[in-house]
Structure formats: structure tokens, C-alpha cells
Amino acid sequence: MMEIKNVYEADVLVVGGGVAGLMAAIAAAEKGARVLVAEKADSRRSGSGAAGNDHFRCYIPECHGPDVERIVYEVLHFSQVGQCHDPHLTRVFLRRSEEIVRKWESWGIPMRPTGQWEFTGHAYPGRVRSGLKYDGKKQKAVMTSEAKKRGVTILNHMPVIELLKKDGRMAGAVALDVSAEEPSLCVIAAPSVILGTGCTTRLYNNMATPGWMFNLAYCPSNAGGGIAQAWRIGAKLVNLEMTSRHAGPKYFQRCGKGTWIGVLRYPDGEPLGPFVDKPDRACGDITSDVWNSSFTDVMKNGRGPAYMDCSGLTPEDYDYMMWGMDSEGLKGMLNYMDEAGIDPRRHAVEFMQYEPFLIGKGLEIDEHGRCSVPGLYAAGDMVGNFRADIGGAAVFGWIAGEYAGSHIGENAAFSDEVVCALPHVAEVRVLCEKIMNRVGGCPWKEGNLAVQQIMTDYAPSGPHTARSANLLNAGLKYLGDLRQTLLSSMSATCSHTLMRALETLDLVDVGEALMHAALERRETRPPHNRADFTFTNPMLGELFLTVRKEEGNIVKEWRKKDNSR
Numbered sequence: 159m160m161e162i163k164n165v166y167e168a169d170v171l172v173v174g175g176g177v178a179g180l181m182a183a184i185a186a187a188e189k190g191a192r193v194l195v196a197e198k199a200d201s202r203r204s205g206s207g208a209a210g211n212d213h214f215r216c217y218i219p220e221c222h223g224p225d226v227e228r229i230v231y232e233v234l235h236f237s238q239v240g241q242c243h244d245p246h247l248t249r250v251f252l253r254r255s256e257e258i259v260r261k262w263e264s265w266g267i268p269m270r271p272t273g274q275w276e277f278t279g280h281a282y283p284g285r286v287r288s289g290l291k292y293d294g295k296k297q298k299a300v301m302t303s304e305a306k307k308r309g310v311t312i313l314n315h316m317p318v319i320e321l322l323k324k325d326g327r328m329a330g331a332v333a334l335d336v337s338a339e340e341p342s343l344c345v346i347a348a349p350s351v352i353l354g355t356g357c358t359t360r361l362y363n364n365m366a367t368p369g370w371m372f373n374l375a376y377c378p379s380n381a382g383g384g385i386a387q388a389w390r391i392g393a394k395l396v397n398l399e400m401t402s403r404h405a406g407p408k409y410f411q412r413c414g415k416g417t418w419i420g421v422l423r424y425p426d427g428e429p430l431g432p433f434v435d436k437p438d439r440a441c442g443d444i445t446s447d448v449w450n451s452s453f454t455d456v457m458k459n460g461r462g463p464a465y466m467d468c469s470g471l472t473p474e475d476y477d478y479m480m481w482g483m484d485s486e487g488l489k490g491m492l493n494y495m496d497e498a499g500i501d502p503r504r505h506a507v508e509f510m511q512y513e514p515f516l517i518g519k520g521l522e523i524d525e526h527g528r529c530s531v532p533g534l535y536a537a538g539d540m541v542g543n544f545r546a547d548i549g550g551a552a553v554f555g556w557i558a559g560e561y562a563g564s565h566i567g568e569n570a571a572f573s574d575e576v577v578c579a580l581p582h583v584a585e586v587r588v589l590c591e592k593i594m595n596r597v598g599g600c601p602w603k604e605g606n607l608a609v610q611q612i613m614t615d616y617a618p619s620g621p622h623t624a625r626s627a628n629l630l631n632a633g634l635k636y637l638g639d640l641r642q643t644l645l646s647s648m649s650a651t652c653s654h655t656l657m658r659a660l661e662t663l664d665l666v667d668v669g670e671a672l673m674h675a676a677l678e679r680r681e682t683r684p685p686h687n688r689a690d691f692t693f694t695n696p697m698l699g700e701l702f703l704t705v706r707k708e709e710g711n712i713v714k715e716w717r718k719k720d721n722s723r
Contacts (some may be wrong), residue, residue: 176205518545
């Protein structure tokens with residue numbers, strides 16, 4: 159059986175060394191907890207914030223005034239992130255956001271790079287703005303340093319592949335050591351586990367470059383691991399059927415459309431939307447946030463393509479935009495533009511809508527970051543009832559770590575001997591050994607492409623596509639068949655390909671959970687379009703749908719949004 163190389167003990171295990179994970183680790187350590195971070199890559203440059211970011215959604219009273227409700231309303235009704243929020247969590251987040259912004263600034267992350275609080279981009283003309291412009295190029299290295307100062311142990315190249323539960327509560331996890339070519343396993347005993355594994359990518363066909371899975375706007379290694387592992391131990395998932403679709407430059411997938419200072423236009427020069435008709439540094443062009451399907455719609459109706467036109471930029475605003483893109487972590491795109499001689503002041507850049515993925519859809523949490531399984535927490539893009547991207551990851555990562563670190567004795571830890579003897583540990587060892595020992599089997603890429611094809615065909619996410627009970631039931635059958643095929647035929651040759659193979663199995667689980675949720679939502683509420691339920695049911699407007707596994711059965715429940723103050 160595959161070797162268990164090391165056994166670790168911690169008060170708090172943080173799964174994922176992204177922004178949410180590192181903030182959770184720092185907060186828990188400050189409360190006196192022994193904290194261990196298990197990171198798939200290297201925490202200095204990992205996750206969707208690896209190379210930077212330039213917008214941090216927050217509430218700064220000296221800029222916004224004393225009434226937080228003003229910003230709550232904007233986030234819930236006038237932002238691209240408020241659709242699937244529990245309003246209570248929005249309020250908790252905004253009330254803590256200034257504290258985290260100032261922490262980052264004290265650590266050396268430039269939150270006022272121009273010398274003042276500056277809110278620009280992702281905004282409507284004439285309305286209050288909540289996106290703080292900052293320089294995040296070095297944010298991950300800074301947070302890694304702060305974690306180490308507080309005694310946090312960071313295990314890089316150590317993805318968690320299975321969560322462990324005993325007597326109804328968390329006991330720890332199994333991790334895969336991919337630091338060498340030959341894989342080995344590690345067991346981590348911990349009564350509190352904080353998941354921060356980011357958004358779920360590689361679930362649907364890549365819209366820009368089919369077959370090239372890693373041309374993605376977000377971190378391509380975020381393959382639903384935390385969501386799938388929590389699903390397998392019975393944690394509640396929420397809003398999973400409401401997939402997201404980002405947009406940006408065509409074929410070269412990159413985030414940062416709110417950093418572009420220009421006007422989205424049809425080929426004849428007419429603006430796509432009514433918000434701006436010339437470049438506006440303060441607002442950008444929010445059309446694509448409001449009309450999310452715009453780039454796909456104009457291609458389908460023949461009026462496209464749609465272009466980002468920056469020809470009216472002043473030299474000062476052009477420099478500001480280029481600096482913002484560098485802060486956002488778009489160095490690769492900027493280098494390509496330089497090499498190809500592309501100047502956005504002279505060359506319009508075509509934009510497109512990217513493939514569906516999961517961000518702000520996943521684990522259900524409460525105001526402390528707790529999930530439905532005792533001892534399990536989540537923060538960041540994998541949370542299903544709150545989303546605020548980098549700001550949300552930072553703030554709720556801190557909140558989850560703070561609470562977990564303050565309640566170390568709430569659940570007594572199981573000994574490492576007890577954790578290592580759990581049946582799941584042996585099951586994982588057998589699975590990994592079979593995949594590694596299989597000769598001439600199917601490589602992980604074929605399995606991942608099969609998952610993407612099934613999801614794209616049988617659980618499509620709008621626009622211009624529809625789901626139905628017939629399609630979803632067929633998709634569930636095919637995913638079940640695919641799982642059995644992968645379990646009996648997938649092979650790997652090294653630690654890296656074994657990791658990818660296990661990610662593929664996680665994606666099958668995420669896809670199944672999503673399809674079960676989509677079956678239960680018997681209405682059309684974009685991007686979830688049902689051919690057999692074509693109207694939006696107003697009675698479901700204030701409800702969230704949760705799904706979970708219980709003794710092999712799928713449990714689906716509707717609940718009211720939490721709007722407490």
C-alpha cells in the first residue's frame with residue numbers, strides 16, 4: 159500500500175494557502191492555535207490572487223460615511239457579486255472590512271498606492287463605489303511572511319485529497335505529497351479544518367480554447383477539491399446550480415475587465431450599454447457586469463463582435479490603467495501586448511464571455527465561517543452564500559481563523575493513532591495505489607475532458623442554452639458511468655498526474671451535486687434556464703437551495719435568506 163510518509167497534528171488545519179487560507183492561518187495563530195497550512199503549490203504564488211489584484215471591496219467610513227447600510231444596498235443590488243448573498247453575511251463582511259484593509263496596509267501591501275483611499279472601477283456613474291483600488295502584486299508573499307512570523311507551519315506541494323470525520327465531527331485530512339516525483343501520503347490530525355480551496359474551474363468546456371484547459375482567467379488548479387471533499391462527508395452546499403461566467407479579452411483568458419478604462423462598443427462604434435460613451439477612470443464601463451451575457455448575445459444575434467475601445471484615454475489615464483493591470487497580476491498579458499505591438503489606445507480589443515465556473519457557490523457558512531459539519535469552516539470563493547472575491551476571501555478567512563483559533567477546546571482532538579486508523583485513510587491509500595500501479599490506463603486529461611463535455615451538454619449554463627429534467631437525469635447517469643470507468647481505468651505515472659487524476663474524480667462529484675441542485679430548482683432564474691420550467695417563480699426569490707449527502711441519499715432543502723442585522 160502507498161506509504162504514509164508523515165503524520166502531523168494541529169489545532170487548526172487550513173486547506174489551501176490562498177488569500178482566504180493564509181488570512182485564516184494568521185488569525186488562528188494569533189489566538190494561540192497550532193496552525194498547519196496544506197497548500198497544493200507554493201503559498202507565495204498560489205491561488206487566483208497569486209500574481210496580484212487591484213480591487214478590494216470594502217466599507218471605509220471616512221470615505222463612505224457612517225451608514226454601512228448604504229454600502230450593503232450597493233453590494234446586494236448594484237454589484238456583480240450580490241445575487242447569492244445572505245444579507246447578514248454581507249453586513250458582517252462590510253463591518254469588518256476596514257479592519258482587514260488596515261491590517262494589509264500595516265503589513266506592507268499598498269492599499270493607498272496613490273496616497274489616498276481611491277474607489278474606482280466596477281461602478282455606476284453617480285453611485286457610491288465600493289471597490290478600493292490597491293496594488294496586490296506582492297500580497298501573497300507578504301501574507302506568507304506574516305503567517306510564518308506567527309509560527310504557522312506551511313506545507314507546500316501538499317494538496318489535501320480527503321477530509322476525515324469521526325463521530326460526526328472533523329478529525330483531520332489525508333494529503334498527497336507531490337514535492338517529489340514519487341507520491342506519498344500524509345495524515346493530518348486536527349479537530350478544526352478551514353477550507354480555502356478557491357473557485358472551481360475545469361468543470362465545463364473552455365469557451366476560448368476548447369481542449370486547452372489551463373487557459374483560464376482564474377487559477378486552473380482550483381478543481382473543486384474542497385467542495386467535493388466536503389460533499390463526501392455530508393456538508394451542505396448552497397446555490398451550486400447558479401454557475402458564474404466571467405469575461406475578458408477573447409482567446410487570452412484573463413480577469414480584470416473592471417481595470418480596463420474604455421467603452422464597450424459594437425463594430426459600428428455604438429456603445430453596448432447606456433452607462434458611458436467615453437472612457438471614465440472612476441467607473442470604467444459596467445455594462446458587462448449588468449448585461450452579463452452581452453458578449454455572447456451580440457455574437458449570436460450577429461451585431462458583434464464587441465470591443466473594448468480605449469482610444470479616448472488621456473495619457474494619465476492610460477498610465478493608470480497599465481499600472482492597474484500590473485497590480486492585477488496581468489503581467490503575461492501585458493508582455494504579450496508589448497511583443498505583439500498592441501496599444502489599446504489604437505487597437506480595439508475584442509472581449510468574450512468565458513465558460514461557466516463556480517465562484518461564490520459552494521459551502522454554506524454562518525457568520526463565523528462555520529459549515530454544517532462540526533469543526534469544518536470555509537472561506538473565500540468556495541463559499542456558496544457569500545461572495546466578495548479578494549475582499550471576501552480576506553475578511554471571512556480572518557473571521558473563520560479567529561473563531562476556530564478561539565475555540566480550540568470546543569472539540570477534543572482525536573489522537574494521530576485514531577485518525578490514521580480511520581477507514582477513509584485505508585480507502586484513499588488503496589485508490590492511489592491502484593491508479594499508480596495501473597499500466598496503460600486512461601490519462602487524467604481524457605477523464606477531465608469527458609467531465610467537461612458531459613457538464614456542457616447536460617447541465618449547460620446560459621445564455622442561449624437550457625437545462626431540463628431529461629438532460630440532467632441523463633447527465634447524472636453519464637457522470638455515474640464515467641466515475642466507474644475512471645475508477646477502473648485511470649492511471650498515473652508520477653505524483654503530479656496522480657494529483658490531477660484525483661482532481662478529476664473531485665470534478666465528477668461537484669458535477670453530480672450541481673446536477674442534483676439544478677433538478678430541484680424548477681424555474682428559470684438566469685443563468686439557470688429550464689426548458690421545462692420557463693418562468694421565474696417569485697416565491698423562490700428569497701430562498702436558497704441546499705444539497706447534501708446523508709447515508710448515501712441526496713437531501714435537498716429550501717431555506718430563507720438570512721437578513722438579520
